[in-house]
Amino acid sequence: MIRKKVCMLGAFAVGKTSLVARFVDRMYSDRYETTVGVRIRKKSLEVAGRELSMVLWDIHGEDDFQSIKSSYLRGAGGVLLVADGTRAGTLDTALGLRQFAQDLIGEIPFLLLLNKTDLVAQWELDKGSLAKLEEAGWRVRRTSAKEGEGVEEAFVELAALMVEP
């Protein structure tokens, strides 16, 4: 068995906990509960014929009051950066967290998830910035924790990258 630690990183209220709940429990709740510290969840799946246990560290959102402790990122095998499509500032936070993680633990597989595609009409993201990221080799995926769109695929893609980079 392979066990990998996966860190969910992003600004507050971008939907990290909802994405984990959608992936692990196949459920979604409209109620917002801010995460304090870390929540640990687990999901087992088979990747390339091998059993993978993903230990999901749902780390509290980055804001002025809570800065992410570096120890939470140590030993991570993969990172899911999450941004809220309806708040352009959350993409900047995600980019900052990516740099923070890279400085701390080096290059590891990661995906950038643009969450809340169910509210795509309200999106504020700059398409040019996203195109540049994709040109730079970033894997940018669009998800909706509320409707489940792209969630399973994103986690499975990261799992594959971690097992067979």
Added chain:
Amino acid sequence: MSMEPDSEPGSPELAARELDRLKELLIGPEKAEISELRQVVEGQEIEPRAVGAVLPDAILLRQGEDDRLADALAPTIEAAIQTSVQRDPSTLANAIFPLMGPAIRKSISQSLAAMVEGLNRTVEYSFTPRGLSWRLEALRTGRSFGEIVLLKSLVFRVEEVFLIHREGAILLEHVVAPTVVSRDPEMIASMLGVLHDYIHESFTVGEEQALEHVEFGDLVLEVVRGPKAILVATVRGTAPRSLRERMLETLEEIHAEKSRDLANFEGDTMPFVTTRPLLFDCLEEERRETKPNPMGKLILASACVVAMVLLVIYAFNVVNRRDRWRKAIAALESEPGLVLTTAREEDGGYVFAGLRDPLARDPLDLLQAEAGIDPANVSGEWEPYHALTPEMVLSRIQGLVPAPSTAEVSWADGRLTLSGRARHAWIVALRTVALAVSGELELDESALVDIDLEQAQAAAARLETQALRFPPGEGRLAADDPRLRPLLDAFRDLERAARQAEARVRVDLVAVQTEDGTASVPGLFLPRAEFLRSLLDQVSSGWARLVVSEESRVGDEVALRVRLDPAE
């Protein structure tokens, strides 16, 4: 240098030969070696012997550098094992049998020993005051009694051991004590990592300081840290200091054995499966010494005896109650005049209900007499009805028309049979009642004597035998003639008996010849017959019909002939 005789000096052939000789003299041995090397290099197949000579050393060298050789060989070895098992499973089974047999036996014996030990302790504490208080605690807390016994009789027990990689707090291996239920060790490992990091970064502590000991009620977490891995034990009770030392030794051993796997860890936990025996050795436990308690054994033995006695009493009661029930049902169902429609046991008593003929036996008396059931424990309603069973018909007839001691009424061959001797009035009453009670009935009176009819017949016979001789030539007798009294008495008796028997009576006064052969006197019969009829009329009740018969006047003497016609 010598000159070849057959070559011209300065010719090219001579120069070439000279050069070869020079080479032979200068690099002769090296040339031979170069030739051999060329054969090896240019050869199409590598010499197996040469490869075999260097292969063991090559494997050892490569294994010491990294895991690529193991990775490369793993698929081939797995395929070889699969092929071997598919071809003949017994080959591999025979090979590992010496290892598997003892391991399985050891596992089974350990499991059995643990089970027996647990059972012994549970039984030992079951009937002691302490055991009873623990039982109350088990009820209060919702835990099983066995679990409470185990917890209370333990000084400490290591329930789980986690081997966790320090980077990322990823679980490498985990073992759990028998009977302990583990809840998702992977998440526990991660949360322990979070806890440690949180404390470390939230409080001002040195880099070398670390979480070592966590107490939560009677649950203790002992944590020892190595350069690459953490060993965590969950302990129930108070662990001795020696446990930490044991854990440290184990962690050091794991670091020594798995240093490369720990350093290069990238999520694959397979290499750490082999640490399980070391982790199992950390599952220590210590129990309180328990002194044998003779009083406890005495109490236990007494309790067993009491339980046995209670069991026997209970079984006897059950059997007895079932027997009473069977007898009650049989008695009620076989009793004439009772139709059982409801029978059940209810609230420790019995309920019986149905139809009851008023002449039938009281069900409560029947149940008490036949099944020994106390009437106080019986309830149920009995609706009245008339039974037409022979027994009940007979009983009803006998109740309404009691038979005299000289007669008997019985049921035989589907007929009501009357026998013996009885008065006519009783016979008539019985016929009427029998018909009314049964509706349709066949009576057999062939063995029954109607006393009244019998008396009438006797009186008639007596009357007919009275011989009255009138004085010759006389048509009358003196009123006080003593021969008249028996005749009149017999006539009275006849009339009375015939009336009782409701038999019609006709008395004919007929002429008969004188027995002594004296000649009859013409004209005397009629006055004589009339004289007698007038006498009989005087005493008659009017039941008998007196007729002077004039057809056969064969003599002048008068005789009486009686005809009785019994009632239909």
